Amino acid sequence: MRTTHDPAGVTWRKSSYSDGGDNNCIEVADGFLGVVPVRDSKVPDSPVLCFPAAAWSSFIETVKAGRS
Secondary structure: OEOOOOOOOOOEEEOOOOOOHHHOOEEEEOOEOOEEEEEEOOOOOOOOEEEEHHHHHHHHHHHHOOOO
């Protein structure tokens, strides 16, 4: 588990909700303590957004429930 918020050299995975249409894809990195780094898969060198893990979990549950 990483304790710093430096996403350099991490393994990124594409969101399971990315359907490949319109290039609307994000990637997330696992293994950071308390945060979830997120980036645009089309521009991997773009800035990384780090969301609190609890907020990210809430967002994912909302998406899964279809309550966008």
